Amino acid sequence: MKKNILLILFLPLLLNGCSSLKRLKTVTQGNTVQRDYIEEIPFEFIDNQIILQVEINDKFYPFIFDTGNDLTSIDLSLLDQIDYKSNNVNYTISDASNIARINEYLSINKLSIGGIEFENIGAQTTDFSHFKQVNACNHYVGIIGSNLMRKAKWEIDYQNKILKITDNIENFIIPEDAITFKTNSGNYGSADIKISINEIEGKFTFDTGYSGFIHAGMELFDRINATNKINYKKRTGINSMNAHGFTTSTIYKSRIEKIEVGNIKLSAQIVDFEDNRSKLLGNAFFKHFLITLDWENEIIYLQKRINFEKPEINTYQLIFYPNYSTNKIETYAYWNDYDLETPIELNSTFLSLNGIDVSNFETSELCDFWYNKKSDFMTSTINAKILDNGEIKQIQLYRKELLP
Secondary structure, three states: EEEOOEEOOHHHHHHHHHHHHHHHHHHHHEEEEEOOOOOEEEEEOOOEEEEEOOOOOOOEEEEOOOOOOOOEHHHHHHOOOOOOOEEEEEEEEEOOOOOOOEEEEEEEEEEEEEEEEEEEEEEEEEHHHHHHHHHHHHHOOOEEEEEHOOEEEEEEEEEOOOEEEEEHHHHOOOOOEEEEEOOOOOOOOEEEEEEEOOEEEEEEOOOOOOOOOEEEEEEHHHHHHHHOOOEEEEEEEEEEEEEOEEEEEEEEEEOOOOEEEEEEEEEEEEEEOOOOOOOOOOOHHHEEEEEEEEOOOOEEEEEEEEOOOEEEEEEEEEEEEEEEOOOOEEEEEEOOOOOOOOOOOOOOEEEEOOEEEOOOOOOOHHHHHHHHHHOOOOOOOEEEEEEEOOOEEEEEEEEEEEOO
């Protein structure tokens, strides 16, 4: 999931000695128990992410289905609930603040997805606890990575929210005119696809763990902008989460007139550019297709299901979301070119929205409000009361189209 949710760096070939071999063994080990099978698995598609139920020791846990994560990950809270063995190797990841954490490679004895059993699957421990700040309503405790996916063939039906799984690619109906990508992904690791943005080409990770459309670093933005000026708007604030928490950055949201993903040609789409970030292709793109993953033959098939529309950025001056750690609605970011008359600091707390008191929610109440009721007042204008550095301020937020 090399993205705005979690960055996992997997560099086994740069390491020497026994630990390197153990890392390689972890990412390639495991198998399915059944043979000659095909199953359908329903999933939830929440905030543009695939969440499915994984069975371990007769209990079900929500996992993200993430082609961009090289290794299956489990939350530390699961360790006393599942059967596993340590692979006797640890590794350290550091965040942008150089805070380091030691994680562990291990083998999960058995887990099931849609009744298909996977055994001896390699995984890594990860602390997911800080994800609850933004995901308490639909909190997941694991990630199905590409190492497990390689043990089967998969079909992702975004429209019907169904995953199909089989050990025989012929069980899927793939028409001759399906769009085909050769990934050259080898025996482990994620898959890359070439994308041309305004005729400048790059390799992008095929990442179902990334909720957005296309994401790239500022070095690519600079190359594109140097030859053909890009129309963009900047958003500054808490835009991403890594292995240890949130990071503050500036995203350039850019209207791109010419995008080519293989022989898929698009225009007037919005691409995100951000400093020191991976190149990603995500679910906002994939949901237009029926997707078949054949890791064994290193092929991805896309069958178009719905048309691409011209996206809009129709937004308020502030970006605000729930913080489920405090059960408050807080400011996460602001638009650099769409200022408030009264400046508001990040992490300020909303007390009311159009006269609705939002200051005393329990977690379940905040979940219900945010997912089911906020559309009642998030129309054109919001009259808000905000607690900003101890001072209560009255402000008005207006919707505006930023990239016509």
